[in-house]
Amino acid sequence: MDLEPDDDQLDRAFLALADPVRRRIVARLSRGPATVNELAAPHAMSLQAVSKHIHVLEQAGLVTRTRDAQRRPVHLAPEALERLTAWIDRYRLIHERRFRTLDALLTPPQEQEP
Amino acid sequence: MDLEPDDDQLDRAFLALADPVRRRIVARLSRGPATVNELAAPHAMSLQAVSKHIHVLEQAGLVTRTRDAQRRPVHLAPEALERLTAWIDRYRLIHERRFRTLDALLTPPQEQEP
DNA sequence: GTCGTATTCAACCTCAAGGTTGATTACGAA
């Protein structure tokens, strides 16, 4: 599994989630695939605009598309979400471990939580 | 702990990470605080540009700043990173749980989507 | 006070993100 995506992929994925419309789309898709029309319904904007948002999510690898007659159902691609948490957690944990180490060095020997 | 940040905070935080320069800054800060000059050194751009990047990270809640004479050390704010993984994981897990349920209901042992 | 260092403020430029509307393609149904 490629858990070290290149800069460009991370750029696109984080940028894709930096928009409330696209986050709502992701939230909706977490409950199952949907068509463009279904995804557009709750949003007060043109179908074309929503179509563009989906395109952004697709380029970021966050969703995939299949074909069903003239419909193009959109599916969540959870591996991409996983890569994002992997990136974030990597540095979050480095930071936390460093903090614990400092604590261990600076504080008199004492009870530590598991 | 507020693990349900409003749209605006999520916008800013995801947008902040959607830039390789800012991600490198976060990576650097995971190993400890640093001044603007130190953060700018590895980047082939003006100090002012890096200062702006730091401002973006600060507005997103991802870093905080202290004062030390004329220096303004930048510190990582790991809680903000935690909020991001919380958002992502929420929908990733909804999706996965749904998938497992569907699998249990629908599949005789067989190939589905990759 | 004056000087050097650290950082920000301000004005400016360029380009792409996110929206609009109108035309076009792709497909199933009748």
Added chain:
DNA sequence: TTCGTAATCAACCTTGAGGTTGAATACGAC
């Protein structure tokens, strides 16, 4: 074949992100 539905393409507009340079501010050292 024609019609209706689903979705995309294309042209356009506005705004803000990310960079530049030059001036201003804040502080410690001398």
